[in-house]
Amino acid sequence: MTIELRHFRCFLAIAEERNLTRAAASLHLTQPAVSRTLRQLEQQLGVRLVDRSTHHLTLTAQGETFRERAATVVAAADAALDPASLTRPPLRLGHAWSALGAATATLLRRWEREQPGTPLELLRVDDRTAGLLSGRVDAALLRGPVAGEGIVTHFLGTEPRVAAVPTGSALAARMSLTLADLAGEPIAVNSVSGVTSLELWPRQIRPARAVTVANTDDWLAAVAAGRAVGVTSAATAGVHSYPGVAFVPVTDAVPIPLVLAWRRGDAHPATPALARLAREIVRDSGSA
Template sequence: MTVELRHLRAFLAIAAEGTITRAAARLHVTQPALSRTLRQLEAHLGARLIDRSTHHLRLTVAGHAFQPRAAAAVTAVDEALDPARAGTWPLRLGHAWSALGEHTTPLLRRWKQEHPDTPLQLLRVDDRNAGLDRGTVDVAVIRGEADLPAEVNTVALLLEPRVAAVAADSPLARRTRLTLRDLIARPIAVNTIAGTTALGLWPPDDTPDDTIEVANTDDWIAAIAAGDAVGVTTTATAITYPNPAVAYLPLAGVPAVTVHLAWKQPPSHPAVPDFIALAQRLIPAPPSTTGG
């Protein structure tokens, strides 16, 4: 049997809706036809994708692993067949925050000059892998360590020094530089989705007493500007997110953060190798890949 796009759409609809009934209504097919399509897909893969033992269907371990691959395949086909995109095929560059900092604009401008027929689309995705695992981007900017599958290639592009972020009216803002110890008396704002700062950055015997968890950079900055917390980030944030209520100060005694470019192999866009080469040409190579 040859797997078709309808098999993937059927699986994704069932996974999203949780029942065959609702999924069938969503796809405008009968329930028996949808169940048959799912069985065909499972037979082809040699694995059970949906646990049917309860009234509300659930994904199996294999189903959870297959879901992002199926979603990426459907997204790629939909975009390829989108009439609005006929004649253009944008290269999608994903980032969770700050893109490439001070290098972002020069890189975008140079790409436009050298590749005028291939638009470069910058996408912010609040995700540790900046949308790469979901197939929503072709290349991802990833800071620090990330859990990436074997088919993903990475290159260390640059090192970003860490800085402290404090409220501009805080006594700490009057200092010329700070240390991790200077921050422990205040709650630490931690971006749990895509940030590079965790309590493990501090020595085990000298860690902060409290944290404020946020899910994106906007909320992180808001917490610091309000004086509710302090934070640790990189110089890219200070460049990309200047705020009169937030002071960014050099942070002594901490390792820099390695910024990687990551892409799937084979590439999801034919221009990926050209983009990697351009980025490496414009941005000086880091002296090492330690840090994170």
């Protein structure tokens, strides 16, 4: 005789109810059917699982041990047959302002093609870790130094810096700029999620004034209005075209590191695949 899942379910009902009649009622079976199923199980195992020598049904020592195993079998079967378990939860990927730059669409298209069972949700969150520390996302594309206890980072590459200047200005007409060329201007600084501060400039040419904003949209608006100029990653130019703003390469500013980050011990199962794909795309795009 082959032991089937119904045998495990029947025994668990008996162990729970400690009464064959009540176990039968909970399973919508007759009491003789429950007794027969229990007898088949004991014959197959070659041990007694239930002690019927008293007025109250009790489990033998072997029955108590088998109860734990039966519960494991039934739980595994229920999980395997749950339709929701056949689809992985989405991988929520945070970014503060530019995701993977011009390669963002490539990342999304390739992920959908190569990982069809796991949706990739791209979320913009305006904070330094793009929602990672707050738990709003599973992983995040971050730029610049990343601080935070329990954060793991996977280096993807570096991005050159560009200046954001008002169109029509003398700076916008230049093919390239240096930090010294920008030193006499007010500098737009995104204090929440940006990677450029006045400390980027050497002390002897450090700009005198910063215009502080809280997000990329306000940063671009400040530049377009002529209130300030800014320095950012080249990825910003690839994603954020903005009326009144021109982007010009800055030749002497240190590149910006780009990493994929996630929380240690709490990684989505598909995070390693995302890290490999993002690194490959960044490499193929020419970033170092």
